[in-house]
Amino acid sequence: MKKFIALIMAMLTALVLLCGCTSEAKKANYNIAKQADYFESERKITVYNARTDTVVMEAEGYMSISNNSNNELVCTVKVGPDQYKVNYIYLNAETMYVVEDITGTHTDPYHYKLYFHTQVLPSVEVKP
Numbered sequence: 001m002k003k004f005i006a007l008i009m010a011m012l013t014a015l016v017l018l019c020g021c022t023s024e025a026k027k028a029n030y031n032i033a034k035q036a037d038y039f040e041s042e043r044k045i046t047v048y049n050a051r052t053d054t055v056v057m058e059a060e061g062y063m064s065i066s067n068n069s070n071n072e073l074v075c076t077v078k079v080g081p082d083q084y085k086v087n088y089i090y091l092n093a094e095t096m097y098v099v100e101d102i103t104g105t106h107t108d109p110y111h112y113k114l115y116f117h118t119q120v121l122p123s124v125e126v127k128p
Contacts, residue, residue: 032101037064039078042111044100047073051094054117059087061112065099073097079112087114 035041044060063077073089089097 039064041101042103042106044102045073045075045089045097046100047089047095047097049094050096056095056117057089058115058117059113060102062109063112067091077112079110083110085112 032041036043039062042061043063043065044058045063045065046055047057048054049056059075059077061077061079063075065076066074068074068088071091073091075087075089077085077087079085091097
């Protein structure tokens with residue numbers, strides 16, 4: 001009987017010790033991701049073309065991001081009390097993105113901007 005009680009005590013001690021193994025960084029990452037999913041974190045997404053080293057697109061606002069099975073970055077943005085917009089950013093071998101937390105930079109809870117960085121081709125005059 002004493003061995004059985006000792007075994008139960010050892011198992012409970014191991015259980016208690018293993019439950020506290022989550023690092024502070026993992027907890028913080030989980031909490032920040034949850035805040036973003038509830039549109040409480042303002043973010044800025046910058047999409048780069050890694051081959052040409054140019055910025056393709058930027059978006060900022062209170063948004064939740066995820067990846068889908070079509071190799072797209074899904075950005076869901078809150079633009080009003082019960083209004084949302086969804087943007088899909090296609091990702092390939094030559095694009096990459098960076099997400100920044102810019103919480104506190106704007107006071108409008110429905111702040112949303114989307115920029116496309118395009119270069120207009122110069123006019124070309126063709127002579128025979």
